[in-house]
Amino acid sequence: MATFSPKTAHKPLISSQFEAAPPPKRTRWLDSWEWDILALSTAVKFLLFPAYRSTDFEVHRNWLAITHSLPISKWYFEDTSEWTLDYPPFFAYFEWALSIPAAFVDPKIVDVKNLLYDAWTAVAYQRITVILTELVLGAALLKLSRGAVDRSTHRIIAASLFLHPSFIIVDHIHFQYNGFMFGILLWSLCMAKTGNKLACGVLFAILLNFKHIYMYLAPAYFVYLLRSYCMAPQGRFLVAPFVTLASAVVLVFVVSVGPFAIMGQLPQLLSRLFPFKRGLNHAYWAPNAWALVTALDRVLLKLGGASMAVNEAGVVSSSRGLIGDTVFAVLPNIKPIHTFLITIAFQAIYLTKLWRVPTAKSFLAALTLCGYTSYMFGWHVHEKAVMLILVPLSLIAAENYAHYRTFVIASVAGIYSLFPLLFTPAESFFKVVYSLIWGAVVFGSLSKRIFEYPSTLPSVIVHRLEDLYLYGFFPLHALVTFLPLVAGPRSGPRSEEASQAGSASSQFEFLPLMLTSVYCAVGLVWAFLRLSVLYLRNY
Amino acid sequence: MSGISTAGNQSSKRPKSRPKFRSPGSSTTSVRSRVESETDFEEILSPQPRHPYLHLLQPWLYNMRDTPSPLPASPSPFRSSPLRPGPHGSSMSVSSPTPFTRQFQGTHPKLGTLDDDVDSMARRWVRWMAKANMRPWIAPLILGAALLLRWTVGLGQYSGYGTPPMFGDYEAQRHWMELTIHLPMRDWYFYDLPYWGLDYPPLTAYVSWLCGIIGHWMNPEWVAFESSRGVESPDSKTFMRATVLALDALIYVPAVFVFCRNWWNTRSRRTQSVALLTVLFQPALVIIDHGHFQYNSVMLGLVLWALNFFHAGHDLLGAICFVLSLGFKQMALYYSPAIFAYLLGKCFYLNGLAGRRLFLSLATVSSLTFLALFAPFYWSPLQPFIRIFPFSRGLFEDKVANFWCASDVVVKWRNMSIAATGGLAKLALLTTLLAILPPVIHLLRLSWLTRRSELDEEDLKETTTISSEAAGPAAVPTLSPKSSPAYSVPPTIRLLPYALFNTSIAFFLFSFQVHEKSILLPLMPITLLMSGRENMGKEIGIWEWGVLANNVALFSMWPLLRKDGQGMECFVLVFLWNHLIGYSPLRMPLSLHKLLALATYSVIAVLHLAEFTISPPARYPDLYPVLNAVLCAGVFGIVWLVGMKKQFEAGWAIAGLGGRNRKGRKEPKANASPGPSLSSVEEEKHGQDAEGGPSGECANLDNISSGRRGKKTKPDISPLRLRSTAGGSVTSNLGPNGL
Known part of the structure; x- marks a missing residue:
């Protein structure tokens, strides 16, 4: 299969016309090409078993213990560990299912009192569950790549997603189950593509009940399904599909939240899911618009000095990496309601467009932009949320060169913004080299297929500037790596704990993070603008 | 290529020889086409007319696929590569009864891939990269991936982690x-x-x-x-791992890169890249150096640099590298008989003043390097040696898969009377000597047989003369002056890896105080040899044996790796590497090797399962390690014999069975006439026949490649012949198959 359509691949449009010979009949379950990707990714993931684990590992182990050893009525009340269960009920059921084999593997894994347990059995078991559940993603990608018209390009995209550095970094080193959940999302998108919109909606409802961060994408789903499934193309409202869809979605929620509603635990559940006690920025500023605003505030503080009215609390807040509230020294402060309004305003623009052009392709782009807007302007955004952008954006990367270019900028900046998650030196080497290899293969092979030379002078200049920005990541990385060595104590890990110490050196520990955040934010904001313009003009 | 020789003779063995190299005349045997071959480079493709009704014929052609070729004389017209269809002359030949088939084969992406049978992840990836227009990126990505793999393995535990007081x-x-x-x-x-x-x-x-x-x-x-x-702090571990990786990246990895480029320089770039992947992802070395923690790659890398230098004709640099490798780890002594035999043989080969001069300079340079290494310890010169060679220890320590340990199950060596008097060490020494003699003598004898005539001396002085061909196997494809070092490389260089393998595995099997990790030494040369996979999966060759040896070697180190906490990494690396190079014992043609391999793997699987589920009986706590050692020693013994066989076969390919006729060689051969003289063709045919044996990967290679490049194929080239063909009219370049 790897040899299929070798020459025509460069011109996807033409190739589809000239593929006279029918695709060879599938005699095996997986093509050799697909086996290769599976073998490679599995080998990498297994080798990463002993790698660094964040506290998320203990979080999930604790959830295994909670769901296994406590009755369902206590799941959302248990607080022996500080890592209480704060995902929606489906994820709790999921952990419960995983905890059954875990008890066989090692009963100590599922002991609520056994905090910070990280024996080899626990590590191996939990890492294996991540690998196995990620096969959902693999299956969805297989379906997407096999159904595509331009198979060879989509194969590259599918492989790039299955081996995406963000999944490796966040799931297989840092430890989370994003692969599994993005798998459900991709299944849902797959259904949208094949026209099975009921399944599309139901799958998304299920996904929402696994992890509520996907609410970022919900507006796009709502508008798309309402317009294309519950209304005729002429605009007539169709009652039957609407009732079907609504009842299916309600059913999903009943299964998920129902037991807790019966027990009268809804307020407790909601307070766990939506803790509104956090600041505008996370400890490490996620590289979004607010990171730029915060940086601007710092710069103004330095430049303006005494000439401006300075908020004293903001000065103190300047370089600490605390979860607490970010207070601006110069600029007016931001409240959650502001971020909410801005997000809604931007999303409204894309959703209006989606309402007018409710095709699957348009839906994909609007979905990406919805997630992107939430990431850009949301309150207390995690850097990991960038995956909500990168994954759907990859699917539209091969539309044309402009899309591809957006994809490159967003991917490079987004993946780099995940790097601070891994601060230990051993994993740092891994993350850099792995991402470089991934980028070289994916960008190299895709760009050759769809390259278009910019035709006008402004576009040439923009193109050059973008190149400059991308190459800038090399000096940035050198700076970020060596600045702490030069300025601070040599072997201090730049962890949150260390920066909380508030010593003089913490400033130098936070500076590289700030640089990273701001530099990535520039790229992500630019890619956001690019994608917005592309969507509004081209779809 | 016709040159190729092999295309006709060995049709049954390699019916799918790489089409890239096919040149006119492989199916038609006219002299005219041979003469044309000088200008017809296979890289220049002539457009192939497509049959206008090709699409109508497609169903029929699908059916044609599995029918045997109607052309016994030209077995491979069906296997034109899609990108490189056969040259104009041959594909338009009227004599071919199925002209459309060939075109179809040449265009259909699925059927036209001749590599299907030997397809592997490595080949697929390299091919894909080439199609994606990313050829320049292949080598850097392989090197980067190799380093990444090493580092990732290093995330795990190491020898002696958390085991005070001695650690590991x-x-x-x-x-x-x-x-x-x-x-x-x-x-x-x-x-x-x-x-x-x-x-x-x-x-x-x-x-x-x-x-x-x-x-x-x-x-x-x-x-x-x-x-x-x-x-044992994480920081210090990272630092230590980084030192291994840095030394590996500085010494071993570049050496492998240079080897794959130069040693296989007559092969396609794709094969070179696959070879690079094969060697760099070799699991045993990666896991011992970066998992268990040692610096073997430095020692092996220096030996490999020595081999690279010998291959390029820089013997003195090579000798220095080898002495350095000895000075890094005494284990490199396992290689020393082969290196010694090659260098001494080269002195024979140069024959006369040049030989004596080389001998003296080699002796001087080696001794000086050696002295320089040990000079700082001049006040107690013996102490390093006492420390390095612990003769006071036993015959073997842990369970190791060599002859002594395996036979200890039956013959209790250490209880015999001979053991008390220190006779065991002598016995081991004697056995080892016996075991290493055949490859060493073979190498020396071949060097003597292929020695140059005295006239060569004068040629060496003619610095301005351009030879059209470097000394056969050295095969530097560019024009090299006769005075260049590459010119003087003897054909026995192709035997050196075999000899390295045979002597080092003989040491491993029979010498005193062997560690299980010493299996890395025989593994390196056999991995190098197998990396240029030649026989394309149709028969059992060095490739299959090399994979078997590597896999069994990993198993032989299993007790050690398990103790180190590297058990999972071991499995992952083995499966990844086997998948990468496309090894599957089930898909091999039926042969003794296949049965042996399947039996070995089944026993290994059973032993693993048993070890995980059943604890050994109290009477035999070492049951599993002993069984492991016995099994592995048996396989290593067989691989050792196979290695000897391969070396002798490769020797026949170089010098023929009966040595060479010195007298005949001295006669000036055909003048620079457009066609080959009868005698030269005959002589070539003779050489060819020798290679036609089950043999000589290497010599075949040379012939293939030189045929492809339109050059002479004889490995041992007499300068007289060179002179006669110098000036470019190298028309006697066709292998016997051209006839």
């Missing part, structure tokens, strides 16, 4: 860094010997010193004197 090899190496930077040189080989006293040769000590200095600069606690014993 990791602590030994770290301790040497600590020791060398804090003590004066004179104390290095004396200080606190029971706690990992220095027992490697001086170059290890110097490298430890350098690493220690860097470590001290980064964090003095890692190498603090005495107080740092057993330091």
Whole structure:
């Protein structure tokens, strides 16, 4: 299969016309090409078993213990560990299912009192569950790549997603189950593509009940399904599909939240899911618009000095990496309601467009932009949320060169913004080299297929500037790596704990993070603008 | 290519020879086409007319696919590559009854891939990269991936992790860094010997010193004197792992890269890339160096550099590298008989003044390097040697898969009377000597047989003459002056890896005090040899044996790796590598090798299962390691015999069965006439027949390639013939198959 359509691949449009010979009949379950990707990714993931684990590992182990050893009525009340269960009920059921084999593997894994347990059995078991559940993603990608018209390009995209550095970094080193959940999302998108919109909606409802961060994408789903499934193309409202869809979605929620509603635990559940006690920025500023605003505030503080009215609390807040509230020294402060309004305003623009052009392709782009807007302007955004952008954006990367270019900028900046998650030196080497290899293969092979030379002078200049920005990541990385060595104590890990110490050196520990955040934010904001313009003009 | 020789003779063995090399005349045998071959480079493709009704014929052609070729004389017209269809002349030949088939084969992406049978992940990836227009990126990506793999394996545990008071090899190496930077040189080989006293040769000590200095600069606690014993902080581990990776990346990885480019320089770029992947992802070395923790890649890399230098004709540099490798780890002695035989043989080969001169310079340079390494220890010159060669230890320590340990199950060597008098060491020495003699003598004899005539001396002085062909196997495809070092490389260079393998595995099987990790030494040459996979899966060759040896070697180190906490990495690396190179014992043609391989793998699987589920009986606590050693020793013994066979076959390919006719060689051959003279063709045919044997991967290679490049194929080239063909009219370039 790897040899299929070798020459025509460069011109996807033409190739589809000239593929006279029918695709060879599938005699095996997986093509050799697909086996290769599976073998490679599995080998990498297994080798990463002993790698660094964040506290998320203990979080999930604790959830295994909670769901296994406590009755369902206590799941959302248990607080022996500080890592209480704060995902929606489906994820709790999921952990419960995983905890059954875990008890066989090692009963100590599922002991609520056994905090910070990280024996080899626990590590191996939990890492294996991540690998196995990620096969959902693999299956969805297989379906997407096999159904595509331009198979060879989509194969590259599918492989790039299955081996995406963000999944490796966040799931297989840092430890989370994003692969599994993005798998459900991709299944849902797959259904949208094949026209099975009921399944599309139901799958998304299920996904929402696994992890509520996907609410970022919900507006796009709502508008798309309402317009294309519950209304005729002429605009007539169709009652039957609407009732079907609504009842299916309600059913999903009943299964998920129902037991807790019966027990009268809804307020407790909601307070766990939506803790509104956090600041505008996370400890490490996620590289979004607010990171730029915060940086601007710092710069103004330095430049303006005494000439401006300075908020004293903001000065103190300047370089600490605390979860607490970010207070601006110069600029007016931001409240959650502001971020909410801005997000809604931007999303409204894309959703209006989606309402007018409710095709699957348009839906994909609007979905990406919805997630992107939430990431850009949301309150207390995690850097990991960038995956909500990168994954759907990859699917539209091969539309044309402009899309591809957006994809490159967003991917490079987004993946780099995940790097601070891994601060230990051993994993740092891994993350850099792995991402470089991934980028070289994916960008190299895709760009050759769809390259278009910019035709006008402004576009040439923009193109050059973008190149400059991308190459800038090399000096940035050198700076970020060596600045702490030069300025601070040599072997201090730049962890949150260390920066909380508030010593003089913490400033130098936070500076590289700030640089990273701001530099990535520039790229992500630019890619956001690019994608917005592309969507509004081209779809 | 016709040259190729093999295309006709060995049709049954390699019916799918690479089409890239096919040149006119492989199916038609007219003299005219042969003459044309000089200008018809296969890279220049002539457009192929497509049959207008091709699409109508497609169903029929699908059916044609599995029918045997109607053309016994030209077995491979069906296997034109899609990108490189056969040249104009042959594909338009009227004599071919199925002209459309060939075109169809040449265009259909699925059927036209001749590599289907030997397809592997590595080949698929390299091919895909080439199609994606990313050829320049292939090598850098392979090197990057190899480094990444090494580092990732290094995330795991290492030898002696968390096992005070002695810890393991990791602590030994770290301790040497600590020791060398804090003590004066004179104390290095004396200080606190029971706690990992220095027992490697001086170059290890110097490298430890350098690493220690860097470590001290980064964090003095890692190498603090005495107080740092057993330091296991994550930072220090990362530093130690980084030193291994850096030395590996500086010495071994570039050596492999150069090897794959130069040794296989007559093969396609794709094969070179696949070879690079094969060698760099070899699991045993990766897991021992970066998992278990040792610096074998430095020693092996230096030996490989020596091989590269020999291959390029720089014998003195090669000798220095080899002495350095000896000076890094005494284990390189396993290779020394082969290296010695090659160098001495080269002195024979040069024959006369040049030979004597080379001998003297080699002796001087080697001794000087050796002296320089040991000079700082002049006040106690014996102490390093006492430390390096521990003759006071037993016949074998742990369970190791060699002859002594395996036969110990039956014959209790250590209880015999001979053991009391230290006779065991002598017995082992004698057996080892016997075992290494055949390859060494073979190499020397071949060098003598292929020695150059005295006239060569004069040729060497003619620095301005351009030869159209470097000395056969050295095969530097560019024009090289006769005075260049590459010109003087003897054909026996192609035997050197075989000899390296045969002597080192003989040492492993029969010598005294062998460690299980020493299997890495035989593994390197056999992995190098197999990396240029020649026989394309149609028969059992060195490739299959090399994979078997590698897999069994990993299993032989399983007890060690399991103790180190590298068990999972071991499995992952083995499966990844086997998948990468496309190895599947089930898909091999039925043969003794296949049965042996399947039996071995089944026993290994059963042993693993048993070990995981059933604990050994109390009477035999070492049951599993002993069974492991017996099985592996048996396989290694067989591989050793196979290696000898391969070496002799490769020797026949070079010199023929009966040696060469010196007298005939001295006669000036055909003048620079457009066609080959009868005698030269005959002679070539003779050589060809010898290679036609089950043999000689290497010699075949040379012929293939030189045929492809339109050059002469004889490995041992007499300067007289060179002179006769110099000037470019190299028309006698066709292999016998052209006839």
